[in-house]
Amino acid sequence: MTAPLLQVDNLHVHFPISGGGLLGAGRRTLYAVNGISFELAKGECLSIVGESGCGKSTTALSILGLQAPSEGAIRYRGLPLSGPGAPGRMQRARAVQMVFQDPYASLNPRQSVKTSLAAPLRLHGITAKSEISDRIEVMLANVGLTPEQASRYPHEFSGGQRQRIGIARALILEPEIVVLDEPVSALDVSIRAQIINLLLDLQEKLGLSYLMISHDLSVVEHMSNRVLVMFAGQVVEEGPWQQIFTSPAHPYTRRLIAAIPDPYAAMNRGERPERFTDVALPAGRDFLFEVGTAPDVFAAPAPSELIEIAVDHRVRLALT
Template sequence: MTIPAQGESAGDPEILLKVTGLQKHFPIKKGLLQRQVGAVHAVDGIDFEVRAGETLGVVGESGCGKSTMGRLITRLLEPTGGTVEFEGKDITHLGMGGMRPLRRDVQMIFQDPYSSLNPRHTIGTIVGAPFKLQGVTPEGGLKKEVQRLLSVVGLNPEHYNRYPHEFSGGQRQRIGIARALALNPKLVVADEPVSALDVSIQAQVVNLLDDLQQELGLTYVIIAHDLSVVRHVSDRIAVMYLGKIVELADRDSLYKAPMHPYTKALMSAVPIPDPRRKDAKSERILLRGDVPSPISPPSGCRFHTRCWKATEICRTTEPPLLELKPGQRVACHHPENFEDQAPQDTVLLSVAREAAELVADEVLAESAETSAAVAAEVADAGGAEAVSASTGTASTGTVSGGSAAADGADAGQESTEK
């Protein structure tokens, strides 16, 4: 049975998945009449695209909406708002009958390999289920095709008649991968595919996913909280915080120069396996408290309650996701490694002053130095016109080093908007 490769078109790959303004609010009901008294804003308006043949990594703390987003784009959950387009077709509100043909093209690898496999079914029944549900008869027979899939993911084809309890966690995850690949999907959403596995097995499964992508031309959306795993497999990375995407960039740009303070804090938490640095002073950024409740998220920028750069505009105005550098989009009024987007607002909030106490002085000094250097470089290059030409975004009131009158006008405009 030949497996067609995806995304072989010349030039830029086509957009396979496009998400616009996606929302998912889970209602909270109380009382005898079950009246709605609130909602959990699990996913609260996100936009991104996935091109054929690429891997998009999605990272963030627990509870930020990553898994919910994965279930929304595979239509295992019904969105509250926004649109999901697959190959140019709107699949946001398709019913079960309408989604059935698309299930061949969109598959999911679930997080827990122990609960995602039915313990009463054999491995042959589990991996062969997609063929029966879709009414597909593979060449050479069902058993032969299932055994071929098991060998593709590194399992013994003779284990066809065994049950899930006879396998280890890594082997169960491979079974889940074989089931997801059964119908030659175009898009595979992997929700924490290695988080429940031992570290030595994680590398095997990650390498397997990478090899299968090269061999079959798959497109991945990989949800994870392990930044080292995401860096190894992803082409682009989306950073989520409290139901929002705060930064979206290609892998090298994100790891070399993260622009959102939250991304910088995540990157600082990645351990560096270097024995020579065991006595070196850690420059890890410690964030205050936990992620706020998604039932009543903070106003303005949702990260301002834990950010060491938060000012009044962060508390009152939600920053849009703008492309400040080619291929790097960020939602921040005071980004790292770039000129300040709100230079007229310099008074830190009290929570920011408290958060700054948890950040190493070297990190704060480096942040101020790089941001000032970029601002000076942009100003020397010609001010606002140069910024607009190079980034393609509006730059009014964002170039530091301008005249005092311009800063005053910007501050007046901000107070009017409030």
């Protein structure tokens, strides 16, 4: 059996928070990510959904190597991406790249498009001028920009075009995995469709694997193969997108989906009908926490486990 493309195994990220007291008095630990495990297969789009503070961004930063895990392992094709024996930043850069949320902050205002695309190539040992400009031209065409636009600066582009440049920069080193951090939530509604279509086209054309971080469930449903729902630094439910959206088992997942204001539901002059199919839980088991209560991020979470309730569909239940 071959190793999965990306494997995250029991990832923990904890931050020490100084309490402001002298000599470390009042020091506490913030439990941002508590034992996340998942695999990403070649060519799939896996989405991590959850609300602010659930640990989804911290998980992404750990995979990108921008945040050291406190515990656990991240493997790329069976090789560790974190901890001792991890590859340098250069190898990691060719494996995982990221598309950022805010297209206005994610481009250096003092670098032309060409410079910000050429610099990583040069850094990774591609020095021939003709090859650099060829690859930039191909990449710009891939994201729907013209070669003439390469000499321009970020402020000369619209939000949608900037996001295209951000995608081009993420793909220029030809990574296999691309982390999409809320890739369309900062864009105008009419531009979102274009970027979503572009991302799906590129995924198919280049065989990319996406790990998408998002709170926008309609985008998640449209793009994902599998979905992880996070709450308080833990996965509370995971499964194929069909399962998550038609028969969500965890009350938090249901709440999240029901909270999306749907313009078409409003046409029926009323609330959306409860359209989830019920899921049978194993006898005697219950969910971990009351839905609607804010998690205490300064306490280690109560013991619990992910239970498979259907094929590839798992939900977190309290440990009996």
